[in-house]
Amino acid sequence: MLMHSAVQNAAEAVVGGAVSAADAARAFALPEVTEGPWWVALIPFLPLLGAALCGLCAAFKVKSKLPAWITVALLATSFAITVAMFQQLSGGASISHAFRWIEFRWGPEADQIFTANFSFYADNLSILWMLFVTGLATLIALYASEYMSHEVGTGYCRFFAAFCLFVFSMSCLVLGDNLILLFLGWEGVGLCSYLLIGYYYKKPSAVAAAKKAFIMNRIGDLGLLMGIFLTFVHFGTVEYRELFALAEPYVLALQQGRIGDIPAIVNLIPVLLAIGAFGKSAQFPLYVWLPDAMEGPTPVSALIHAATMVTAGVYLIARTYPLFLASDIALPLVAWVGAITALLAATIGMAQFDIKRIMAYSTVSQLGFMFCGLAVLTTAGGVFHVLTHAFFKATLFLACGAVMHGFAGQLDLRKLSGVMFMPGWLIVGLAMLVGCLNLAGFPFTAGYFSKDLILAEAFITPTMAPIGWILLFTAGLTAYYTFRVFFRVFVGPKEFHPGDDAHGEAETDVEEHSEQVEQGNPQAEAVGEKAHDVGDEAHGADEAEDHEHGHGHFHPHPPGWAINTVLATLALASILAAGLYFIGDKGWVDGMLQSSTAQQVYLTQEGTRASGYALVTAEPAAKGTFLGFDPHKAMYYVSAVVGLIGIGVAFVLHYLGRTEAATSRADKLLPAMGPIATWAQDKWRVDELYDMVIVKPLRVISHIFHVIDKLIVDGLVNLFGVLPRMIGSALRPVQSGQLQGYAVGMAVGLAFVLLVVVLMAVAGAGVAS
Amino acid sequence: MQDVLTLAQAGGTPPMAGVTLAHYLFVSAAMFALGLVGFLVRRNLIVMFLCTELMFQASGIALIAFARYHMEMSGQTFVIFVLTVAAAEAALALALVVLLFRRRDSLSTEAWQEMRG
Numbered sequence: 001m002l003m004h005s006a007v008q009n010a011a012e013a014v015v016g017g018a019v020s021a022a023d024a025a026r027a028f029a030l031p032e033v034t035e036g037p038w039w040v041a042l043i044p045f046l047p048l049l050g051a052a053l054c055g056l057c058a059a060f061k062v063k064s065k066l067p068a069w070i071t072v073a074l075l076a077t078s079f080a081i082t083v084a085m086f087q088q089l090s091g092g093a094s095i096s097h098a099f100r101w102i103e104f105r106w107g108p109e110a111d112q113i114f115t116a117n118f119s120f121y122a123d124n125l126s127i128l129w130m131l132f133v134t135g136l137a138t139l140i141a142l143y144a145s146e147y148m149s150h151e152v153g154t155g156y157c158r159f160f161a162a163f164c165l166f167v168f169s170m171s172c173l174v175l176g177d178n179l180i181l182l183f184l185g186w187e188g189v190g191l192c193s194y195l196l197i198g199y200y201y202k203k204p205s206a207v208a209a210a211k212k213a214f215i216m217n218r219i220g221d222l223g224l225l226m227g228i229f230l231t232f233v234h235f236g237t238v239e240y241r242e243l244f245a246l247a248e249p250y251v252l253a254l255q256q257g258r259i260g261d262i263p264a265i266v267n268l269i270p271v272l273l274a275i276g277a278f279g280k281s282a283q284f285p286l287y288v289w290l291p292d293a294m295e296g297p298t299p300v301s302a303l304i305h306a307a308t309m310v311t312a313g314v315y316l317i318a319r320t321y322p323l324f325l326a327s328d329i330a331l332p333l334v335a336w337v338g339a340i341t342a343l344l345a346a347t348i349g350m351a352q353f354d355i356k357r358i359m360a361y362s363t364v365s366q367l368g369f370m371f372c373g374l375a376v377l378t379t380a381g382g383v384f385h386v387l388t389h390a391f392f393k394a395t396l397f398l399a400c401g402a403v404m405h406g407f408a409g410q411l412d413l414r415k416l417s418g419v420m421f422m423p424g425w426l427i428v429g430l431a432m433l434v435g436c437l438n439l440a441g442f443p444f445t446a447g448y449f450s451k452d453l454i455l456a457e458a459f460i461t462p463t464m465a466p467i468g469w470i471l472l473f474t475a476g477l478t479a480y481y482t483f484r485v486f487f488r489v490f491v492g493p494k495e496f497h498p499g500d501d502a503h504g505e506a507e508t509d510v511e512e513h514s515e516q517v518e519q520g521n522p523q524a525e526a527v528g529e530k531a532h533d534v535g536d537e538a539h540g541a542d543e544a545e546d547h548e549h550g551h552g553h554f555h556p557h558p559p560g561w562a563i564n565t566v567l568a569t570l571a572l573a574s575i576l577a578a579g580l581y582f583i584g585d586k587g588w589v590d591g592m593l594q595s596s597t598a599q600q601v602y603l604t605q606e607g608t609r610a611s612g613y614a615l616v617t618a619e620p621a622a623k624g625t626f627l628g629f630d631p632h633k634a635m636y637y638v639s640a641v642v643g644l645i646g647i648g649v650a651f652v653l654h655y656l657g658r659t660e661a662a663t664s665r666a667d668k669l670l671p672a673m674g675p676i677a678t679w680a681q682d683k684w685r686v687d688e689l690y691d692m693v694i695v696k697p698l699r700v701i702s703h704i705f706h707v708i709d710k711l712i713v714d715g716l717v718n719l720f721g722v723l724p725r726m727i728g729s730a731l732r733p734v735q736s737g738q739l740q741g742y743a744v745g746m747a748v749g750l751a752f753v754l755l756v757v758v759l760m761a762v763a764g765a766g767v768a769s
Numbered sequence: 770m771q772d773v774l775t776l777a778q779a780g781g782t783p784p785m786a787g788v789t790l791a792h793y794l795f796v797s798a799a800m801f802a803l804g805l806v807g808f809l810v811r812r813n814l815i816v817m818f819l820c821t822e823l824m825f826q827a828s829g830i831a832l833i834a835f836a837r838y839h840m841e842m843s844g845q846t847f848v849i850f851v852l853t854v855a856a857a858e859a860a861l862a863l864a865l866v867v868l869l870f871r872r873r874d875s876l877s878t879e880a881w882q883e884m885r886g
Contacts (some may be wrong), residue, residue, distance in 0.1 A: 044839065594830055735884070735885050736882075736885050736886025737881075737882035737883065737884055738878070738879070738882060738885075739817075739878040739881070740812075740878065742808075743808055743809055744809060748807060
């Protein structure tokens with residue numbers, strides 16, 4: 001292909017100088033790619049099998065927990081295979097070819113071909129991702145087996161089928177060896193997210209949230225899709241192996257300050273990919289769908305909307321990091337978007353009362369940290385934060401879910417207090433404490449180390465110090481709102497008001513009873529009441545169902561073995577994840593990433609920073625400092641102090657002197673805050689802004705188009721319908737029904753034909769003579 | 770007159786003196802016109818049917834006259850067939866008329882005007 005060879009020529013031209021100067025200066029080490037074992041393909045396909053089996057369970061109307069055990073077993077196998085692959089992989093990358101998928105050529109030349117196969121690219125980055133995706137999915141499926149027990153027989157199969165399908169899609173996204181397979185997984189996880197947010201499809205708010213998530217993601221997906229198109233147009237391939245090699249000359253050019261050698265299209269591709277990442281990972285301005293996504297069942301919130309799917313954007317950037325390094329605008333853009341999102345979401349999270357929503361905003365905020373980590377050139381920091389966040393955020397969500405499950409859907413932190421000290425709730429409370437400490441960045445927790453890496457590198461990277469300050473401030477806010485939840489819900493005086501929500505079907509039963517009572521005549525009313533009583537007793541026998549009915553005799557039911565086991569495991573994993581920081585020279589994650597293409601770009605010499613940032617500062621920048629100190633060392637103390645201040649403020653405002661669940665000292669501060677507090681509570685009215693700026697104008701335009709459609713398009717069609725009818729009604733009187741009338745017509749017609757014939761004969765005779 | 774002489778010379782039976790083809794055609798045309806006018810102005814089904822028969826026979830006369838004039842027997846053969854068909858058709862048509870009469874107790878065409886726009 002012409003374009004392709006042009007690119008290669010340009011690439012050779014770019015490399016040319018460098019090659020002659022120093023022998024083959026490399027921008028980064030390309031991993032050696034080998035043939036991978038076939039069984040890597042089982043990692044995605046086992047969950048797909050699980051989805052099919054759960055679908056069969058639905059078809060045969062299985063009324064047991066069978067789908068959950070199928071899911072747990074297959075996902076655990078998938079996890080075991082991932083571990084086996086991790087053992088086998090020692091640096092480098094391997095490609096396991098499953099089958100040919102898309103492959104077509106449009107000419108005889110070698111490069112006139114478009115290939116995107118079902119092949120799986122296993123390197124340290126993708127295997128690292130798969131380890132926590134499959135591992136967490138297994139644990140959360142186990143948790144869900146108990147959490148979703150209300151739904152056995154109705155939506156249970158549907159839930160686990162979508163769950164399995166999600167893991168399949170996520171595996172394709174992460175393991176795919178080309179951007180098309182990544183896109184397939186990308187859309188697959190979006191679909192599963194939609195299906196699972198809208199799981200309670202009878203609830204209008206859940207349906208609206210599902211649609212919102214889907215549409216918001218589409219906007220980002222457009223960016224990703226255009227990025228992929230441009231990648232193929234410019235580089236002539238979408239396969240990572242070739243793509244990274246082709247991108248390297250541009251990275252080198254940027255590092256050497258030859259900015260003129262970077263075509264605009266190479267600058268544009270990572271920006272478009274980043275837009276896709278912003279949509280999937282809920283970054284400003286596309287973040288509004290994620291808090292609403294909490295309408296789904298809590299295991300889904302934990303797995304998809306906190307631990308795995310939303311990190312797909314981070315993965316995309318880490319995976320295509322060479323493309324981002326080749327652009328001098330993409331990474332600063334990512335950094336600023338990440339920082340703004342982190343701050344914005346944290347401020348909103350401070351003012352919310354729904355604990356699941358607070359966790360959702362903290363997810364958005366932490367994702368902002370991860371993006372910043374990638375953007376300030378510490379891929380290790382970003383990915384390490386993804387890893388630790390996956391564990392502690394899953395812990396937090398599952399603990400919140402246990403509370404929601406036990407208190408009939410109560411999530412308002414003003415209506416619960418002292419939960420940890422109620423009988424049977426200790427494990428949930430401790431797990432929550434571990435999660436909160438991690439999220440708040442308490443010293444020596446995993447979250448503390450991973451956040452510190454990002455903060456320190458932000459101060460080191462030239463021009464990125466403002467990002468560092470924003471993130472540092474956000475870290476303080478994070479500690480505050482995290483412990484606000486903990487101090488109000490889990491400790492303090494014991495008090496609870498159960499929610500009125502029931503999971504799914506039981507609720508409709510109650511409603512039916514009450515309708516009967518309202519509508520019936522006196523006799524039917526008595527019967528209806530009796531039926532209600534009987535129903536109550538029947539449910540009363542089963543404690544699990546008890547909370548559906550009246551608040552009078554409610555008692556919370558503490559979680560069972562599955563939920564407790566999973567919470568304990570995850571809390572333990574969150575603690576142990578801190579140990580990863582001490583493995584190897586610069587931490588385990590860093591060691592992993594060094595042999596992938598998402599390797600951290602270190603200072604090659606004192607003062608030169610190997611990336612586009614060197615250009616921003618005009619000359620090789622001095623190594624950044626934190627107020628004159630080495631950021632890495634200073635940050636241990638600074639961030640610890642910031643985190644402790646946040647926790648302390650929460651302690652004073654929400655624990656000290658609090659005698660009931662509904663109020664705390666913080667309420668006294670609200671008048672002093674003025675409108676800021678209410679605005680933060682209203683989520684800065686971003687939804688309303690979008691509604692006004694985008695939705696309303698679109699609606700007006702659609703009305704205009706509707707009118708045009710009605711008048712012009714429909715009018716034209718209707719005209720062709722009306723025309724024959726009008727002609728018909730004009731000609732209809734001719735059919736008089738009178739025999740003589742027709743006879744006259746025939747006679748006149750005959751006479752006319754005769755006349756013509758005669759006249760022609762006469763004329764013919766005239767011509768002949 | 771010239772035509773009649775040629776006919777006689779061809780060995781056919783000599784025509785009636787003074788009666789030429791034009792006479793036959795005139796009778797035929799007159800009969801046809803009578804039939805047509807009768808068909809158009811009368812409302813009685815039977816009379817109208819008779820008028821169609823009249824037109825039929827008028828065309829038959831014209832055919833025979835031309836056949837005799839050209840000494841071409843196919844014209845006459847054709848008329849034989851026409852008469853046969855006309856007889857059959859008369860039986861059918863009269864039966865129809867009887868049925869129609871039974872339905873409406875009237876022979877007028879105005880009793881049958883349902884198919885109109």
